[in-house]
Amino acid sequence: xxxxxxxxxxxxxxxxxxxxxxxxxxxxxxxxxNPTKTGSLNGxxxxxxxxxxxxxxxxxxxCGAILTQNTAWPSVEKALIALKEKDILSPKxxxxxxxxEIGKAIRPAGYFNQKAERLKLIAEFFTGLNGRIPKRSELLxxxxxxxxxxxxxxxxxxxxxxxxxxxxxKRIYSRLGAIKSEASYDExxxxxxxxxxxxxxxxxxxxxxxxxxxxxxxxxKNPSCTExxxxxxxxKKGVRLS
DNA sequence: AACCAGGACGTGA
DNA sequence: TCACGTCATGGT
Numbered sequence: 707x708x709x710x711x712x713x714x715x716x717x718x719x720x721x722x723x724x725x726x727x728x729x730x731x732x733x734x735x736x737x738x739x740n741p742t743k744t745g746s747l748n749g750x751x752x753x754x755x756x757x758x759x760x761x762x763x764x765x766x767x768x769c770g771a772i773l774t775q776n777t778a779w780p781s782v783e784k785a786l787i788a789l790k791e792k793d794i795l796s797p798k799x800x801x802x803x804x805x806x807e808i809g810k811a812i813r814p815a816g817y818f819n820q821k822a823e824r825l826k827l828i829a830e831f832f833t834g835l836n837g838r839i840p841k842r843s844e845l846l847x848x849x850x851x852x853x854x855x856x857x858x859x860x861x862x863x864x865x866x867x868x869x870x871x872x873x874x875x876k877r878i879y880s881r882l883g884a885i886k887s888e889a890s891y892d893e894x895x896x897x898x899x900x901x902x903x904x905x906x907x908x909x910x911x912x913x914x915x916x917x918x919x920x921x922x923x924x925x926x927k928n929p930s931c932t933e934x935x936x937x938x939x940x941x942k943k944g945v946r947l948s
Numbered sequence: 949a950a951c952c953a954g955g956a957c958g959t960g961a
Numbered sequence: 962t963c964a965c966g967t968c969a970t971g972g973t
Contacts, residue, residue, distance in 0.1 A: 775955040781971060782954085816970040820956085852956045872954050917954055926952070 710884040711901040713939060715908075718915040721935040722922075725914035726752030728767050728862035729779075731786055749783075755907050758863060765797055765832060767863040771855050772824050773815045785815035800829040824850030839864050853891045861913070867904045869895050870913040874920035881924065883941030 729749030751757055758764040766786065773782040788811040789795040794803050809822040827848055831840070845856040853871070860866040871894045879885045885894055902908050923934045931937060 771954090774953090776953060776968090777955090777970080778953040778972070784971095814970060816953085817955095817968050818970080820968060824956090850956065854955065858954080870954085874954065913954085920954085 709901065710882060710939060711879070711898055714878075714882065714884070714936060715902060715912050715915060717935050717939065718919050719911065722915055722918050724752035725911055725918060726750035726754065727910055727914040728757070728770065729783075730757065730763055730766060731783070731790060732763065755865070755910070761837070762796065764863045765829075766795060768828060768832060768859050769795065769800075769825060771858040771863070772828060772850060773812060773821060775817070775821075775855065777816050781814045781816065785812040788812065788814070797829040797833045800825050801833065820850065824848075839866065842868070853895075857895070861906065861910055865906050867899075867906045867909055869898045869902070869909045871895050871898070872913075872917070874924070875913070875916050877926065878916055878920055878924050878936075881929075881942045882936065882939055 727750065730751070731749060733749045733751055735748060758767060769789070770782055770786060773785050786795065789808075792807075792811055794800055794808065794811065800808060805819075805822045805826060808825060809818040812818050812821055812825070815821060827850060831844075831848055840859075842856050842860060845851050845859060846853070851859075857868040857870045860868040861870055871891050875894065875898075876885075876889075879889075879894065880887045885897070898912070899909070902912050919936070923930050924936075931940075934940065
C-alpha cells in the first residue's frame with residue numbers, strides 16, 4: 707500500500723531507464739531494432755517529451771491506440787505502415803476510404819472488421835475537434851474507445867496527465883500486492899496518480915515502464931522472477947525462480 | 949500446438 | 962454491476 711507503487715516506478719526507471727513513449731513511425735531509423743526495448747522496432751524518443759509535434763503524429767498515436775487493443779505492438783506497426791504506404795493514415799483519407807480497404811491494410815493487427823469501423827469513427831471525431839483537446843467523457847462515448855484507450859489518447863496524443871491502466875499494470879500491481887485483484891480500472895488509476903503525482907511526463911514513463919517490465923519479467927505464463935528488479939517489493943516473491 | 953497479445957462491446961443473469 | 966462470449970491475426 708503506502709508507497710509501493712512509487713517505489714516500483716523508481717526501481718523500474720533505474721533498471722530500464724527512460725522509455726520515451728509513444729513510438730512513432732517517423733522516428734524509425736534504418737539502423738534496425740533497438741535492443742533496449744522489447745516491443746517496437748524503435749520509434750521511441752527517450753527524454754524528449756515534445757511529441758507529438760504535428761497533427762499527423764497526433765492522429766497516428768490515436769490510430770495506434772485503437773489498433774493495439776488486445777494486440778501485440780509489432781503487429782500494430784505493420785498495420786500502421788501499411789496504412790501509410792497506401793496513404794490512408796490521415797483523418798480525411800480514413801473517412802473517405804471504404805471500410806473494406808482499411809480492413810485489408812490493418813489485417814495484421816487482428817479484429818480488422820471492427821477496428822476499421824472504429825478508425826473511421828474516431829477519424830470523424832478527430833476532424834470535428836478542429837484542434838481542440840477532447841474531454842475524456844467525449845472519447846468514452848465513441849464506440850471502440852474504452853477507459854484504457856481514452857487515457858492512452860489523452861496521455862500520449864494530448865499530453866494530459868491521465869494514468870493508463872492496462873492488463874500489465876493490473877498483473878504487476880496485483881502480484882506485488884499493491885492492489886487487490888478485484889480492483890477496478892478507476893481505483894487503480896486513482897491510487898496510481900496519487901502516489902506518482904499527476905504529472906504528464908511521470909505518468910507517460912510510468913505506464914511505459916510497466917509495459918516493459920511485464921514483457922521482460924512479469925509475464926503471464928512463465929514469469930522470470932530470478933533477476934526481477936522488483937523482487938524485494940513483491941508479495942509473490944519467487945513465483946518462478948529458475 | 950496451445951497460449952498470449954499495450955480491450956471493448958453486447959448480452960443475460 | 963458483472964461474468965462471459967465474441968472479435969482475428971501473428972508470434973512464441
